[in-house]
Amino acid sequence: MSIKIxxxxxxxxxxxxxxxxxxxxxxxxxxxxxxxxxxVVGPSGCGKSTAMNIAAGLTGPSSxxxxxxxxxxxxxxxxxxxxxxxxxxxxWLTVRENVEFGLKIARYPKADRSRIADxxxxxxxxxxxxxxxxxxxxGGMKQRCAIARAYAVNPKILLMDEPFGALDALTRVQLQGxxxxxxxxxxxxxxxxxxxxxxxxxxxxxxxxxxxxxxxLHRIIPVDLPYPRTEEMRLSPEFTAxxxxxxxxxxxxxxx
Amino acid sequence: MTLSISTVEEKPERAPRRSLLSHPMGxxxxxxxxxxxxxxxxxxxxxxxxxxxxxxxxxAKQAVIQAKSGLLWTDALASLGRVFTGFAFGIAVAIPVGFxxxxxxxxxxxxxxxxxxxxxxxxxxIIPLAIVTMGIDExxxxxxxxxxxxxxxxxxxxxxxxxxxxxxxxxxRVLGANDFTxxxxxxxxxxxxxxxxxxxxxLGSSWATVVAAELIAAQSGLxxxxxxxxxxxxxxxxxxxxxxxxxxxxxxxxxxxxxxxVLTAWQEKL
Ligand SMILES: Nc1ncnc2c1ncn2[C@@H]1O[C@H](COP(=O)(O)OP(=O)(O)O)[C@@H](O)[C@H]1O
Ligand SMILES: [Mg+2]
Numbered sequence: 277m278s279i280k281i282x283x284x285x286x287x288x289x290x291x292x293x294x295x296x297x298x299x300x301x302x303x304x305x306x307x308x309x310x311x312x313x314x315x316v317v318g319p320s321g322c323g324k325s326t327a328m329n330i331a332a333g334l335t336g337p338s339s340x341x342x343x344x345x346x347x348x349x350x351x352x353x354x355x356x357x358x359x360x361x362x363x364x365x366x367x368w369l370t371v372r373e374n375v376e377f378g379l380k381i382a383r384y385p386k387a388d389r390s391r392i393a394d395x396x397x398x399x400x401x402x403x404x405x406x407x408x409x410x411x412x413x414x415g416g417m418k419q420r421c422a423i424a425r426a427y428a429v430n431p432k433i434l435l436m437d438e439p440f441g442a443l444d445a446l447t448r449v450q451l452q453g454x455x456x457x458x459x460x461x462x463x464x465x466x467x468x469x470x471x472x473x474x475x476x477x478x479x480x481x482x483x484x485x486x487x488x489x490x491x492x493l494h495r496i497i498p499v500d501l502p503y504p505r506t507e508e509m510r511l512s513p514e515f516t517a518x519x520x521x522x523x524x525x526x527x528x529x530x531x532x
Numbered sequence: 533m534t535l536s537i538s539t540v541e542e543k544p545e546r547a548p549r550r551s552l553l554s555h556p557m558g559x560x561x562x563x564x565x566x567x568x569x570x571x572x573x574x575x576x577x578x579x580x581x582x583x584x585x586x587x588x589x590x591x592a593k594q595a596v597i598q599a600k601s602g603l604l605w606t607d608a609l610a611s612l613g614r615v616f617t618g619f620a621f622g623i624a625v626a627i628p629v630g631f632x633x634x635x636x637x638x639x640x641x642x643x644x645x646x647x648x649x650x651x652x653x654x655x656x657x658i659i660p661l662a663i664v665t666m667g668i669d670e671x672x673x674x675x676x677x678x679x680x681x682x683x684x685x686x687x688x689x690x691x692x693x694x695x696x697x698x699x700x701x702x703x704x705r706v707l708g709a710n711d712f713t714x715x716x717x718x719x720x721x722x723x724x725x726x727x728x729x730x731x732x733x734x735l736g737s738s739w740a741t742v743v744a745a746e747l748i749a750a751q752s753g754l755x756x757x758x759x760x761x762x763x764x765x766x767x768x769x770x771x772x773x774x775x776x777x778x779x780x781x782x783x784x785x786x787x788x789x790x791x792x793x794v795l796t797a798w799q800e801k802l
Contacts, residue, residue, distance in 0.1 A: 332706055333706075334702050334705065334706070351705075352702075352705045352706045352708070353706075353708065354706075354707060354708040356706065357706065358702070360699050360703065362699050364697075364699040364700055364702070364703035365703075366700060366703070366704075366717075366718070367799065367800065368721045368722075368724075368796075369798075377704070377707055377717075378707035381707055381709050381713060382708060409797075409798050410798075411798065411799070411800040425707070429707060429708070
């Protein structure tokens, strides 16, 4: 399998108040294979979002580089879809118009645009709300709209920063199942950040554990559970063992 | 392609139940009753001769006289004409300048000291200078109103641009938007609520400024009429002018609010 995303000795230093420098990320090396689903966990402030934003091209590294298909990332691009925890829907646009946003930028003709938007609005189950404004949607519906908006431009990579973090437990489990179902059909490369250890194990083929101060890679834990993942697997001894292992390496990095 | 992110059982939040007071008609009825009560208090107090003010009836009579003679309308139109001219110029300049200040740091650095300085000067304090340099016709009054509305709107617009949610800009960038697209499709709509606040404040201060300017130097307008009435101790006319100023100000404010309600209906309001 080919490498889709390659973090090569990526560091990021923030200068605070014009003088103190802060190592948000130090020497990250990580290869993500084409079609792989990895999750990233770690204590708050360990540089998860920073790493993802560098891969997304929203911010540049202080040193090192990120390669996507062997090409260094220079800025954002529609082949890398990003889904934010805060949904980031345009509040003045309806659900359908939000989904059409990227298509408009890519200059799709109007007819194609509305056909594609309709399909993705339908696929995330929001057809009845296609003409609603985001303010009338629940959190789960907003995130489904954001997912439809990202999918509409057909990205080969999905970068998701705690996308389900603000949702209730039940909605979260449902969206996890739906995300995996979609992924198993289309095999996009997914980098999924979470602070939920259960979620990290359930979704990933590898869990990347990061540590803080300085933000760095701590461990990579392979998840040898077959896809498709089922709800019963969450209760299996193997799942429990993996979850405990991830838990220990996140919260007691020294003992691991 | 099949993508099976399907419906999850959840419903958008419902608006909470409204009590009588939160019902628009109920509120309007109470507003109306309060006004009637106020006029009654006024009538009682003046009829008893407690204060030396004209009765509501005397003011109403004077209003009818002025309305019939057309004076009230020409005065109101003169004042409104000045406000709209100055205000329209002010907004037309303030919005692009505010965008420039929000978007380009260099523009902010150059323009901000001037804006902050002139904001500390009450617009009326410019009138002597304006009259000396621009003459006594309409120009100095319109210029002062222009300044009043420009200064309040430019800061609001600039604040709107600066406060645009960074994640919305990032969301547009990752979907392939360039700077121009971000400006047109994100910055402009996102800052609209701020701009509308500026427009509202700007119209309010324009109205206050025009009336005061007419008190100082004018041959027409509601402020001018009051100033004339003052010379003749004509209290009913002063009252008519004051009420006209208040009512017109209120109507203009309501119109801006109605526009704002339509333009920013997408906002999550608490
Ligand atoms: N723009 C910034 N300026 C200064 N410090 C920042 C900035 N962005 C992030 N940081 C700091 O870098 C560290 C890593 O942040 P982040 O990547 O958001 O962590 P995580 O997503 O793992 O919680 C944090 O300590 C944060 O305070
Ligand atoms: Mg984060």
